Amino acid sequence: MISTSKHITVFEHQAIKLNQEIDGVLFDETRLKALQSYYGENGVPYYSLIHNGVRFNEYVGVxxxxxxxxxxxxxxxxxxxxxxxxxRWRDILIDMLFAVGIFDIHSPSNSSLKLKSNSILDLYFELFIKEVEYLLHNGLVKQYRKKEGNVTALKGNILFGKHIQQNITHQERFYSRYSTYDVEHNLHSILFKTIKLLKQINTNVELHSRIGALLLHFPEMPEIKVSESTFEKLVFNRKTQSYKKAIDISKLLLLKYHPDVSKGRNNVLALMFDMNKLWEQFVFISIRRHKEKQITITAQTSKYFWKPESGYRSKIRPDIVVNKDKADCVVLDTKWKNLNGYNPSPDDLRQMYVYHEYYNAKRVALIYPGTNTSKSSGIYLDPITSKEIDKECSVISLSVEPKIREWQKNIYETFNNWLTFGNDNVQKNKNASL
Structure with a gap:
């Protein structure tokens, strides 16, 4: 029997086919056509279209x-x-997003969030609500803005043309342009627009009353059109810095929302994260959080490696560089995939060889998630003699832990053990090649 619930949960790289039932929800033609329409001619990175269905890529979210x-x-x-x-995986994803700072909020403790067991979308909605409640509690910031119109007491500058046009029989009024100090400004217009969007698209009954309360207490603002440039023009100062997180969430929701202009029933909102980038950030932050003071660590450090006769030079950019430009420099590259006992791809190994050369790295390693934590290594071979050379590439597999703090600590300890003591299996692998 088909449930009245409309929440479908799938995993990355999973496919959904037409008329397939998942979690008691039928993936019917209406839903498929909405995703096909959203995909458009240029496509989206979140999923691929297949025959009578879609297949999700390495992006996660809602x-x-x-x-x-x-x-x-x-x-x-x-x-x-x-x-x-x-x-389990929903909780892990949410904890990873918290760890890298995507859900950095003003609440004293993340435990005050009630919807952690629900979808990422519900969590985003609650985070936004919590931020705006925080702003209302502390009092909305006022700003100066220019205004013009008829006033009964002269202030600002009289606009003589409009004054004569409108007040020739009303000598008690003045048409002028003047400055006013109130809460009507772009920051509040953006927040008000987001509150109205939440009212329209929210399906979680636990949030309905809180969204209604926001609409009741938040001052009504004029309608504005938003685009990337709207947010790029915003400037935050000491008074408005507390608005930053709410505005960031507003930007995500307003710019990722695609209304269905034809029927108005199949609007699409996509909040998706590239799992490869999230894994890279998570490993980087986990190591940085626990590292010793003398160790330096940088992310996405680029170097030029090819210059054409004309045009732009090309760069290489490893995920993580530890102790850059030092004798004990090491380079790490993260990959969100389970090797399942197989060797890394030739492309990944070639990439790590280049990092060896260009960063003068003492050691390099590929870091993957896995069922168990393990370390192995292989030796690069001379291109002419096929003999082993003094360059190796380690493969570090990190088991996924349900408790985020313990997982981050284990990531660092595994890395530090590899960095300090090397790989116990290196000598065993000296006679093997990758």
Missing amino acids: IQVGETIIEVLPKADNSLKGSNEKK
Whole structure:
């Protein structure tokens, strides 16, 4: 029997076919056509179109189509099945997003959020609500703005042309341009527009009353059109810095929302994250959080490696460089995929060889998620003699832990053990090649 619920949960790289039932929800033709329309001619990176269906890529998060929520979760192992597996990976994803600072909020503790077990979309909505409640509690910031119109007491500058035109029989009025100090400015217009959007698209009954309370207490603002440039022009100062997180969420929601202009029923909102980039940030922050003071660590450090006769030079950009420009420099590259006992791809190994050369790295390593934590290594071979040379590439697999703080500590300890003591298996692998 088909449930009245409209929440579908899938994993990255999973496909959904027409008339397939997932979590008691039928993926019907209306939902498929909405995703096909959203995909458009240029495509989107979140999923690919297949025959009578879609296949999700390495992006995770939430896509809302009308009142249907499709939640896409990461997955690096097959340790659990069913609803427990979905809850585990949902919690891991949310914890990773918190760890890298995407959900940095003013609340004294993240534990005050009540919707952690629900979708990322609900969490985003609650974070925004919490931020605006925080702003209202502390008092909305006022700003000066220019205004013009008829006033009964002269202030500012009289606009003589309009004054004569409108007040020839009303000598008690003055048409002038003047400055006023109130809460009507772009920051509040953006927040008010977001509150109204939440009122329209929210499907979580637990949030309805809080959104209604915001609409009741937040001063009504004039309607504005928003684009990337709207947010680029915003300037935050000491008084308005507390608005930054609410505005960031507003930007995400307003710019990622694609209304269905033809029928108005299948609006699409996509809040998706590239799992490769999230994994890279998570590993970087985990190591940086626990590292010793004498160790330096940088992310996305680029170097030029090729110059054409004309045009722009090309760069290489490893994910993480530790102790850059020092004798003990090491380079790490993160990959969000489970090797399942296989060797890394030739492209990944060639890439690490280049990092060896250009960063004069003592050691390099590829870092993957996995079922168990393990370290192995292989030796690069001379291109002419096929003999082993003094360059190796390690493969570090990190088990996924349910408790985020313990997981981050284990990531650092595994890295530090590899960095300090080397790989116990290197000598065993000296006679093997990758």
